[in-house]
Amino acid sequence: MSSTAFSVAAVVVAAGRGIRIGGGMPKQYRRVGGQAVLTRTLAALGCHAGIARIQPVIAPDAAAFYEECLGELDPIVRGKLAAPVPGGETRQQSVRAGLEALERAGAPDLVLVHDAARPHVDFGLIDRAIAAGRNHRAAVPGIAVSDTxxxxxxxxxxxxxVRETPPREALRAVQTPQSFAFRPLLDGHRAAAEAGLHGFTDDGALAEWAGLSVVTFEGDPRNRKITQPADLIEADRAFGSAASAPGFSAMTQYVTRLGTGFDVHAFTEGDHVWLGGVRIPADRGVLAHSDGDVALHALTDALLGAIADGDIGTHFPPSDEKWRGAASDQFLAHACSLVRARGGRIDHLDITVLAEAPRIGRHREAIRARIAEIAGVPLSAVSIKATTTEKLGFVGRAEGLAAQAAATVRLPEEEGATLVDAQAETAMRQG
Incomplete structure (x- = not known):
C-alpha cells in the first residue's frame, strides 16, 4: 500500500431492525441527545480527516428514516457519504453489500466496518483502527475482560x-470499527458466501475463517453498542444538552482550551468584501481562493487550534479547485462540527478585524448574528471588534485587511489529559 496514495473508507452497517429495544423504530434511528443514533455515528466518522468515503448500508424500507438523518449532518460529512445500499437478512450479507458497493465506486486500500449503533466512537479509536489496519491488514478493537x-x-x-474457565488475560471483548485491507476482506466475504456460510456476526471471525492473521488493538470502554432500552437512556444522558451544546454532559469533567487564528488578504478590484459571513459593500474586493472572508478564516483556525487538528489549509487545501470561490461559512461550520464530534462545547468566539476600510460598525450586529447561526452558539458567545493600525503597515496603507480570532472551547477531560500527559512526557525527556 503506497504511503502517498493510501485511501480509507468506512462501511456503516445500519440495516438491522433493532426490534429488541422496542419503541416501534429501529434503534439506529432513535434519538439520543436530540439527534438520531445513526446521525451521530455518521458525524463521528465523517468528521475524521482520515476517512475519505462512507458507505451506509440500510434496510430497504428505511429510506425515509435515513433521509431525516442526512438533514442533520454537516455538509462536509454529507459530501463523504455514498448513496446507501440495501442490506441483507444477516449482518454478514449487509457488510458484503457495502463492500461490493465500495468496489464498484473504486476500491479503497483500507476499510473500516462499523456498527451504526455505536455512536460513541471517537477520533482516538478511529486513529488506532486506521494505524492497526494499515500495519497488520486485519485488526479489531478489544477491551480486556474484567469478569471471569x-x-x-x-x-x-x-x-x-461449566466445561472450562479460560484465563481472563487471554480474553477480549471485541468492538467496531474493525479495520481490514479492502481486497482480502471482500475476497473472504465472497468465499464465505460461496461456501454457504452466512452466520458470521463479526468480520474479524470471518477474516480468521478466510485465513487472515487478525490482531487486536486497544478499544474504548465508552464505545458501547446500543442494544437495550437502558443503553438508549444512558446515551441520551451522555449526548444530552444539559449545557446547551450537543455532546456536552454535565456528568463529564471538562477542560478548557483556547485557540487563536489569523488571516490576511490583499485588496483587488471589486465592489464588496465578505466579513463574518456578511457581504459588505466596498470600493474594492479581496484577492483570495475562496470568498476571502478573513474573519471566518481566522475563527476557523482558532477552533481547529483549540482541538489541535491542523489548520484551514489542512481541511480545505487551496490547491483543490472545488474550494475556489467557496463560501467560508462551510469552513467554520466544519470546524464547529469537529469540536462537537469530540464531545466539546464552544464557549466563546472573539474576532478583531484590522482594516482602514470598510468600516464595520453598522454591520457589527449582523456579523455577530451570522456567526452565532453558523456556529450554533448564543449571540452572547460572539464578539467582534475592529481597529485600524494608525496608518502603519500594509493595513495602514490600505493595501489589504486582516483578522485575528480567539476561540474558547471545553473538551472532555480525557482530551485534555492526553495533551497534558504528552507535554509532561516531552518535558521529562528533555530534562
Missing amino acids: IKIVDDAGAGIGR
Missing part, C-alpha cells in the same frame, strides 16, 4: 454445566 468467563454446556432454562 465460564464456557458451559447449556442444559436449558438458564442452567449450564
Whole structure:
C-alpha cells in the first residue's frame, strides 16, 4: 500500500431492525441527545480527516428514516457519504453489500466496518483502527475482560454445566470499527458466501475463517453498542444538552482550551468584501481562493487550534479547485462540527478585524448574528471588534485587511489529559 496514495473508507452497517429495544423504530434511528443514533455515528466518522468515503448500508424500507438523518449532518460529512445500499437478512450479507458497493465506486486500500449503533466512537479509536489496519491488514478493537468467563454446556432454562474457565488475560471483548485491507476482506466475504456460510456476526471471525492473521488493538470502554432500552437512556444522558451544546454532559469533567487564528488578504478590484459571513459593500474586493472572508478564516483556525487538528489549509487545501470561490461559512461550520464530534462545547468566539476600510460598525450586529447561526452558539458567545493600525503597515496603507480570532472551547477531560500527559512526557525527556 503506497504511503502517498493510501485511501480509507468506512462501511456503516445500519440495516438491522433493532426490534429488541422496542419503541416501534429501529434503534439506529432513535434519538439520543436530540439527534438520531445513526446521525451521530455518521458525524463521528465523517468528521475524521482520515476517512475519505462512507458507505451506509440500510434496510430497504428505511429510506425515509435515513433521509431525516442526512438533514442533520454537516455538509462536509454529507459530501463523504455514498448513496446507501440495501442490506441483507444477516449482518454478514449487509457488510458484503457495502463492500461490493465500495468496489464498484473504486476500491479503497483500507476499510473500516462499523456498527451504526455505536455512536460513541471517537477520533482516538478511529486513529488506532486506521494505524492497526494499515500495519497488520486485519485488526479489531478489544477491551480486556474484567469478569471471569465460564464456557458451559447449556442444559436449558438458564442452567449450564461449566466445561472450562479460560484465563481472563487471554480474553477480549471485541468492538467496531474493525479495520481490514479492502481486497482480502471482500475476497473472504465472497468465499464465505460461496461456501454457504452466512452466520458470521463479526468480520474479524470471518477474516480468521478466510485465513487472515487478525490482531487486536486497544478499544474504548465508552464505545458501547446500543442494544437495550437502558443503553438508549444512558446515551441520551451522555449526548444530552444539559449545557446547551450537543455532546456536552454535565456528568463529564471538562477542560478548557483556547485557540487563536489569523488571516490576511490583499485588496483587488471589486465592489464588496465578505466579513463574518456578511457581504459588505466596498470600493474594492479581496484577492483570495475562496470568498476571502478573513474573519471566518481566522475563527476557523482558532477552533481547529483549540482541538489541535491542523489548520484551514489542512481541511480545505487551496490547491483543490472545488474550494475556489467557496463560501467560508462551510469552513467554520466544519470546524464547529469537529469540536462537537469530540464531545466539546464552544464557549466563546472573539474576532478583531484590522482594516482602514470598510468600516464595520453598522454591520457589527449582523456579523455577530451570522456567526452565532453558523456556529450554533448564543449571540452572547460572539464578539467582534475592529481597529485600524494608525496608518502603519500594509493595513495602514490600505493595501489589504486582516483578522485575528480567539476561540474558547471545553473538551472532555480525557482530551485534555492526553495533551497534558504528552507535554509532561516531552518535558521529562528533555530534562
